Amino acid sequence: MKLRKVFFSAIVAFFCLTLLGLPQAIAFEPLKGDLATFDPNNQIFPTSGDTIKVAITDVFTGPNAFVGQSYWATLGFVAHDINTQGGILVDGKMKKIQIIKADTQGKPAVGKRAAEKACLQDKVDMFEGVAGSHVSKVLQQVAKKFKTIYVNFAAFSDSLMDVPNWNEYTFRINGTASTCGGALAYFYKDRPEKKFYICAQDYLWGHSFAKAFKTALKKYRPDAEIVGEDYHKLFLKDFAPYLEKIRASGADVIVTAAWGADNENMIKQSRQLGLKSPQNPDQYIPIASPFLDDTRPLEVIGGPAGRGLVLCSDFYLDRRRPMIKKLADIWNKQWKTWKKPYSTELYRWPGSGWFRNIIGDYWYFDIIQKAGSTKPEKVIPTWEGNTFTQFDLNIYMRPDDHQAIMERPVAEMVFPNMWDQPNNAAPGHPVWIPAKYCMPTFDDKLKGRVKK
Amino acid sequence: MRNNLSRWIYWVVGLVILAIYPQVVGIYYTNVFVGFAIFGLYAVTLNLLLGYMGVLSFGHAMFFGAGAYSTALALTHIQGFPLLPALLVGGLAGAMLALILCPLLVRVSGTAFAMLTLAFGQLIFVIALKYREVTGGEDGVGGYPIPSFNIPGVVSIDMTDQINFYYFAVTVIIVCLWLLWFYTKTPFGSLVVGVRDNAMRIDYLGFKLPQTKAVNLIVSGCFAGIAGAIYALFQNLVSTLGVLDIGTSFAPILMAYIGGLGSFFGPIVGSAILHLLEDVTFRITEQIELVNGLVFILVVLFAPMGIVGLLRQAKAKWFHKEKVS
Numbered sequence: 001m002k003l004r005k006v007f008f009s010a011i012v013a014f015f016c017l018t019l020l021g022l023p024q025a026i027a028f029e030p031l032k033g034d035l036a037t038f039d040p041n042n043q044i045f046p047t048s049g050d051t052i053k054v055a056i057t058d059v060f061t062g063p064n065a066f067v068g069q070s071y072w073a074t075l076g077f078v079a080h081d082i083n084t085q086g087g088i089l090v091d092g093k094m095k096k097i098q099i100i101k102a103d104t105q106g107k108p109a110v111g112k113r114a115a116e117k118a119c120l121q122d123k124v125d126m127f128e129g130v131a132g133s134h135v136s137k138v139l140q141q142v143a144k145k146f147k148t149i150y151v152n153f154a155a156f157s158d159s160l161m162d163v164p165n166w167n168e169y170t171f172r173i174n175g176t177a178s179t180c181g182g183a184l185a186y187f188y189k190d191r192p193e194k195k196f197y198i199c200a201q202d203y204l205w206g207h208s209f210a211k212a213f214k215t216a217l218k219k220y221r222p223d224a225e226i227v228g229e230d231y232h233k234l235f236l237k238d239f240a241p242y243l244e245k246i247r248a249s250g251a252d253v254i255v256t257a258a259w260g261a262d263n264e265n266m267i268k269q270s271r272q273l274g275l276k277s278p279q280n281p282d283q284y285i286p287i288a289s290p291f292l293d294d295t296r297p298l299e300v301i302g303g304p305a306g307r308g309l310v311l312c313s314d315f316y317l318d319r320r321r322p323m324i325k326k327l328a329d330i331w332n333k334q335w336k337t338w339k340k341p342y343s344t345e346l347y348r349w350p351g352s353g354w355f356r357n358i359i360g361d362y363w364y365f366d367i368i369q370k371a372g373s374t375k376p377e378k379v380i381p382t383w384e385g386n387t388f389t390q391f392d393l394n395i396y397m398r399p400d401d402h403q404a405i406m407e408r409p410v411a412e413m414v415f416p417n418m419w420d421q422p423n424n425a426a427p428g429h430p431v432w433i434p435a436k437y438c439m440p441t442f443d444d445k446l447k448g449r450v451k452k
Numbered sequence: 453m454r455n456n457l458s459r460w461i462y463w464v465v466g467l468v469i470l471a472i473y474p475q476v477v478g479i480y481y482t483n484v485f486v487g488f489a490i491f492g493l494y495a496v497t498l499n500l501l502l503g504y505m506g507v508l509s510f511g512h513a514m515f516f517g518a519g520a521y522s523t524a525l526a527l528t529h530i531q532g533f534p535l536l537p538a539l540l541v542g543g544l545a546g547a548m549l550a551l552i553l554c555p556l557l558v559r560v561s562g563t564a565f566a567m568l569t570l571a572f573g574q575l576i577f578v579i580a581l582k583y584r585e586v587t588g589g590e591d592g593v594g595g596y597p598i599p600s601f602n603i604p605g606v607v608s609i610d611m612t613d614q615i616n617f618y619y620f621a622v623t624v625i626i627v628c629l630w631l632l633w634f635y636t637k638t639p640f641g642s643l644v645v646g647v648r649d650n651a652m653r654i655d656y657l658g659f660k661l662p663q664t665k666a667v668n669l670i671v672s673g674c675f676a677g678i679a680g681a682i683y684a685l686f687q688n689l690v691s692t693l694g695v696l697d698i699g700t701s702f703a704p705i706l707m708a709y710i711g712g713l714g715s716f717f718g719p720i721v722g723s724a725i726l727h728l729l730e731d732v733t734f735r736i737t738e739q740i741e742l743v744n745g746l747v748f749i750l751v752v753l754f755a756p757m758g759i760v761g762l763l764r765q766a767k768a769k770w771f772h773k774e775k776v777s
Contacts, residue, residue: 060738061738061739061740061741065738101738103734103738107693107694107699108592108687108689108691108693108694109487109687109694112687113483113484113487116479116480116483117480120478120479121480132590132693133591134590134591134592134594134689134691137591137592137594137689137691138594138687138688138689141594141595141688141689157591159591164595164596164597165594165595202582203581203589203590204584204588204589204590204591205590207584207589
């Protein structure tokens with residue numbers, strides 16, 4: 001009799017333990033899904049029933065449509081990975097991820113309407129984006145108004161996470177002008193280059209980045225010199241006058257934060273005009289920027305001319321880290337099977353922006369998995385103070401202002417490279433700048449907001 | 453008598469529809485309506501120049517933007533700034549800008565007027581972009597407190613509530629439209645139309661042509677500024693892209709052409725059509741501009757007097773038939 005009782009108790013205990021372990025057993029893990037079937041052009045999501053709905057609020061039309069397309073590919077990649085593992089256990093159900101496009105056209109009013117539609121009509125659990133701090137400001141308000149989580153992946157203005165723009169529904173994964181400028185300045189701390197020429201776009205981002213770089217340089221490299229400072233108009237065709245000034249100044253490095261066509265033209269024309277590096281006359285002058293992972297201009301100038309360029313992005317694929325190598329390998333293998341627009345060089349390997357989106361999405365889905373819910377009142381406290389440790393990373397969500405804090409990679413371009421790109425230079429192994437040297441700004445009004 | 457009665461019935465039905473609209477359609481379409489109404493008022497102010505005075509402004513966004521920025525900046529920097537003065541500041545800013553520019557603008561017409569307004573519009577755009585310490589550059593000014601509608605001791609209505617804001621915005625816009633309608637029906641309004649039809653004759657008749665144009669420009673600028681102020685309160689963000697860019701200048705032109713230049717209500721109809729079209733289109737395709745452009749071409753080709761003109765033609769045709777039968 002006693003033996004039978006013990007036996008039954010053991011069975012009940014085992015059953016309970018199994019039940020306790022169930023959520024862990026069916027938890028998703030990055031890169032464990034059937035990614036061999038992922039194709040960004042042919043993504044199929046459940047469109048009915050109980051799903052986790054995520055909206056991509058970014059530009060899907062016009063010359064910057066590639067921004068939205070890239071989210072479609074990266075979020076699609078993550079969603080496909082998780083969906084093929086069965087989904088995520090939230091609110092007591094296994095739910096799959098559904099993605100919705102919301103075109104902002106890069107305009108605040110359109111962005112607001114697109115986000116409102118996503119929140120009110122599509123009833124999304126989270127929306128993400130967005131290129132342009134002005135659009136992000138509007139989306140942050142929408143998030144607050146409709147109590148929906150908004151994850152900022154691409155708006156860099158320092159003030160976005162300050163009062164009055166800040167609200168508890170907004171989280172920011174990407175860096176800021178301060179983090180990019182700080183990391184770059186620290187990178188040059190012990191290097192031979194000490195004459196810098198700032199040539200940035202004449203608008204808020206260019207000025208903020210330059211200011212952050214100068215402030216950090218003064219701190220980390222007091223003997224360094226800013227030998228010149230120019231702010232050119234956006235989408236300039238002819239950089240020759242600026243480049244000749246740079247040549248005359250004897251600068252070791254051009255520091256810029258130009259993106260898009262400006263980034264492309266500056267790199268190409270500096271090579272055409274034959275600007276050499278004073279520190280290493282065999283090489284062209286180094287240009288340091290957060291946007292050098294765009295492979296298009298690198299291909300045009302050719303591999304050797306790209307050597308020595310310096311990329312100071314938020315995120316970067318470091319092949320020495322096994323999970324990151326695995327991700328890059330899976331992506332590149334699949335990339336070969338894709339059709340336009342995803343078959344272009346731009347998508348050959350996940351550039352830093354693509355990688356940031358992937359990490360940000362995995363992080364959000366990991367959070368809702370931990371919270372066991374998509375409801376903001378559960379997601380917010382779970383995410384505040386959380387540290388994302390997958391992909392061999394260590395990203396901390398600062399609880400007071402919801403700004404991601406992490407070490408920042410700075411990489412010099414090398415050729416030949418390790419990325420299976422025979423026609424251009426690509427980033428070599430990055431130097432990781434500890435987070436404390438490239439911290440994003442913090443609004444003291446938010447200090448102590450979270451009592452943890 | 454019967455005509456008057458039916459007009460009153462239309463008005464009452466219209467007001468009842470406006471009153472119950474948010475409860476019926478929900479917040480999303482309520483916000484779409486507010487957006488349409490703001491641009492409707494803004495397009496009517498452009499029509500004061502284009503339809504009534506016969507001059508095409510390619511830089512009308514400067515008045516809209518001046519209103520939006522001044523309201524946003526007043527709310528940002530002056531603690532406890534009340535709601536109605538915030539609106540008036542917007543109107544005043546639009547009027548002031550028009551007053552400053554009118555000595556130059558009233559002396560030209562046709563292409564010169566269009567080019568000059570384009571130049572001033574771009575100038576204001578660039579100033580707002582570069583003077584980032586004040587305007588916030590591309591990031592704009594945002595997150596300012598939206599004051600409540602407050603009558604001390606009587607009522608205090610929270611304007612961050614979207615439904616409350618809808619009633620407030622619609623009331624202000626209807627009042628503005630009524631004032632503008634009244635303005636166009638005054639003898640001075642007829643004088644403005646006379647300037648459009650034959651400026652030289654108006655001059656020979658002894659009216660002061662530049663002053664007439666100036667007053668119309670200031671009225672247009674003032675109400676465009678009020679539209680901008682409501683926009684600033686509605687969006688809680690003002691940035692160059694959205695209130696001062698060339699697209700914001702072209703939008704009311706498109707609305708006025710599509711709705712009908714010859715009519716007061718044409719631009720409002722144009723705004724409604726474009727907003728509705730945009731809302732439907734972006735559920736199907738991302739190529740909204742393409743669809744808008746196509747509609748514009750179709751209107752220019754087949755209904756040069758706009759949708760309102762087309763309806764008038766149809767109405768005339770039907771009534772004529774009835775009489776014949």
